[in-house]
Amino acid sequence: MVTRRITYRLYPTASQEQPLYDWRRLHVYLYNSALADRRDSYQREGVSIDYFDQQNRLPAFKETWTEYKKLGSHALQATLKRVDFAYQRFFAGKGGYPKFKSIRHYSGWSYPCKAGWKALTDGDNGYLDISNLGKIRMRGQARQWGTPTTCTILNRHGKWYASITVTCEVVRETGDGAIGLDFGVTHAVAMSDGTIIEAPKFLAKAAKEIKKANKAKRRKQVPNRKKKIKASKRWKKAQNKVSQLTRKVSRKRDDWMHKVSSNIVRSNSLIATEKLTIKNMTRKAKKGSKRKAQKTGLNRNMLDVGIGMLKSAIQYKVTEADGEYIEIPTQKVKPSQTCPNCGDRQKKELSERVHTCLQCGYTADRDVAAAQVMLNWVLYDSTVFGTSIVKRGGLSSTASPAYCGGMQQLGSKKRKKHSLLDGNLETPSSRSRVG
Numbered sequence: 001m002v003t004r005r006i007t008y009r010l011y012p013t014a015s016q017e018q019p020l021y022d023w024r025r026l027h028v029y030l031y032n033s034a035l036a037d038r039r040d041s042y043q044r045e046g047v048s049i050d051y052f053d054q055q056n057r058l059p060a061f062k063e064t065w066t067e068y069k070k071l072g073s074h075a076l077q078a079t080l081k082r083v084d085f086a087y088q089r090f091f092a093g094k095g096g097y098p099k100f101k102s103i104r105h106y107s108g109w110s111y112p113c114k115a116g117w118k119a120l121t122d123g124d125n126g127y128l129d130i131s132n133l134g135k136i137r138m139r140g141q142a143r144q145w146g147t148p149t150t151c152t153i154l155n156r157h158g159k160w161y162a163s164i165t166v167t168c169e170v171v172r173e174t175g176d177g178a179i180g181l182d183f184g185v186t187h188a189v190a191m192s193d194g195t196i197i198e199a200p201k202f203l204a205k206a207a208k209e210i211k212k213a214n215k216a217k218r219r220k221q222v223p224n225r226k227k228k229i230k231a232s233k234r235w236k237k238a239q240n241k242v243s244q245l246t247r248k249v250s251r252k253r254d255d256w257m258h259k260v261s262s263n264i265v266r267s268n269s270l271i272a273t274e275k276l277t278i279k280n281m282t283r284k285a286k287k288g289s290k291r292k293a294q295k296t297g298l299n300r301n302m303l304d305v306g307i308g309m310l311k312s313a314i315q316y317k318v319t320e321a322d323g324e325y326i327e328i329p330t331q332k333v334k335p336s337q338t339c340p341n342c343g344d345r346q347k348k349e350l351s352e353r354v355h356t357c358l359q360c361g362y363t364a365d366r367d368v369a370a371a372q373v374m375l376n377w378v379l380y381d382s383t384v385f386g387t388s389i390v391k392r393g394g395l396s397s398t399a400s401p402a403y404c405g406g407m408q409q410l411g412s413k414k415r416k417k418h419s420l421l422d423g424n425l426e427t428p429s430s431r432s433r434v435g
Helices: 014-045 051-056 058-064 066-071 073-091 202-218 233-267 292-305 307-320 366-380 407-422
Strands: 002-011 108-111 117-120 124-130 134-141 147-156 159-168 177-183 187-191 196-198 268-274 324-328 354-356 363-365
Touching: 002 124, 014 051, 014 066, 014 073, 014 108, 014 147, 051 058, 051 073, 058 066, 058 073, 066 073, 073 108, 117 147, 134 159, 177 233, 177 307, 177 366, 187 233, 187 307, 187 366, 202 233, 202 292, 233 268, 233 307, 268 307, 268 366, 292 307, 307 324, 324 366, 354 366, 363 366
Parallel strands: 177 268, 268 324
Antiparallel strands: 002 134, 002 159, 108 147, 117 124, 124 134, 147 159, 177 187, 187 196, 354 363
């Protein structure tokens, strides 16, 4: 059983939408008050307050602020847990000191268990029944439905969503093929079988329209909180236009990424690719660099492809199908410099897009050749699985194993020894010494 998250679009009625906004505002008030309680108690009295102290105060808190009774005790506890988690990250050195949140930066609240809500669906559309609010129509389709466990209500750009986690048995089909993958900017994916998937360049195609919308926004009154200047209605309208364009690019990239990853996993149960650190590869150019503009463009193109997202999708999908996903050490193997036919290494410039081996004369696209090198290393290098995959399933990892080196012979000897003593053909599970 695995846990999967499914997001549905909610369509509340006019009478349901206003309570949703009110509940969201109450949750952010609770978050800020819990944060202030922790901070003031420590600064004024030197007393540290934890999650359980604040949780025990909830009943008395709801008697004073009766409007919180409709929200449900488990949802309020989840909001207090958010505060506790923020402090845990701060003490662990993973984040800064927790700050108060405005309602603009507080998207919603969570139901950490099955209490307070119920999903009336089998995975395809349906209704979300929330206590003290009623049934809300929702649309969406789950690839795999199971037992709902938690629910998070979100408000994004004026639209409501329900993010539901379910425990389910994932079923994903795959073939028995093996393939190597090389990721890049010009070719989004180059495969060892010669297939090349070009970069979609969603952001580049929409850049002209986004630039035009940003230019129109700059002519409107810009908000400034320090100077207490509010944004004009035209600025807000222009900002919504820019947000719509960027969200459309993001949705296109997600759709493309899932389709490509599913097609690859559908035919291959063994996938070999390079180990990449996208965060380091997309860092800004150093101060004073003469190639700052080129580096900025390269970073933009890499992020437009979404290499990190694509690799993650391929990895979890092939793992769901009980396949193998292997990332090879590029510094050791050097796939771009190695010939997949003879193994000879030759340094290449980035401008050389065709691999031509001077030793054996093998010619192929540079990225395709690199993918072939990765696949060859996984199939024939004995350091990946302890033995090469092409030799797996044989009687032993050695050609003529001696008694001390063959694990099958050793296990056979132990079974014979125990069968003579107690007549049992199975190897005893205990480690008791016999003889």
